[in-house]
Amino acid sequence: MKPARTPELWDFDGNDCLGPVAGMKIGISMDEILPFHVHRHGQLVMSLSGAVTCEVVNQLWMVPPQCCVWIPGDMPHSIRATTDVRLCMLFIDPVYTAELPLNCCTISVSPLVRELILDITEQSSDYVKGSLTFLKASVLLEELNKMPIENFCLPISKEPRLTKIIDAWLADPSDRRTLTEWSKFLSMSSRTLSRLVVKETGLTFGKWHRQLHLNIAMRNLSRGDTVQRVANDLGYDSVNAFITMFKKLAGKPPGRYFADRDLN
Structure with missing residues (x-):
């Protein structure tokens, strides 16, 4: 930077x-x-x-x-x-x-x-x-x-193991490794990693990951990327799956959300 x-x-x-x-x-x-x-x-x-x-x-x-x-x-x-x-x-x-x-x-x-x-x-x-x-x-x-x-906050942590996760997600937002896969990669049990994420971020592993996706989606949609491209970049199997996630966290599907907030 x-x-x-x-x-x-x-x-x-x-x-x-x-x-x-x-x-x-x-x-x-x-x-x-x-x-x-x-x-x-x-x-x-x-x-x-x-x-x-x-x-x-x-x-x-x-x-x-x-x-x-x-x-x-x-x-x-x-x-x-x-x-x-x-x-x-x-x-x-x-x-x-x-x-x-x-x-x-x-x-x-x-x-x-x-x-x-x-x-x-x-x-x-x-x-x-x-x-x-x-x-x-x-x-x-x-x-x-x-x-x-x-609610557009993404909790982050200086805890070294969680830093590895967030760095990997930011480097490759399509990374879909599960809690179990990450726990094996970090040589710890799934239960220990789950508790660590909640302790450090206040969110479950899944909610933490989805909150990151919402932040990245907001950024990329704001710069003009299509919903299809953002869904692909975030590793979703379908556009509908991405829209469901976005609507759950932002309250509206992407098209409606940005139309209601058009700055022009």
Whole structure:
């Protein structure tokens, strides 16, 4: 991974911002990364185009269409682009984050919230209380508290044996080795591996694998891959089997999901 050419992001502390919210738009090229850094302010990451993931506290978070990833203040995080990406970054003063989630999460955003985010990123951060931008920021914060939370988190682990599994899956997403096959490869019993996965990720082996598939599917569909190609790349026997998995985790089949979140 190449370091991204935007050091202002991890240097940002919000001290020059007079209002509750400040924002910026940036572009990140494929394979670039914003290294681990911390802001005093909470941060919203919204993708305008392309696929991006955020790593926070041993978890990977996708930024799918019409969603933001919320990162509370003082939480170390990194951001990496798997395609060329255009992002909106919003920084929220800790004084105004009491009603927002305490933990990192994916927030589904309405058209109104999206437009408010876009508008605020176009404004100077030195706006004052009572100004139009201040009023828009206040409406944004109120609306954010109403937005639903989505489940696009992939737990990851530094445990060496689980690292081998996740690295293999990322290198070859079509890898369909079972729990039993992995336990033999790692020279441990199936029961021990099963317990280790639950302990480290909070998910069963099968759910962990499917959650990875959802994250990869979101990334690849976002960049324009067909459902057929994504299903093949993930090793599914049929498109219908892939659609069933996607619908179970995302709530809708891929076509409907992306149509409902069309950013154009």
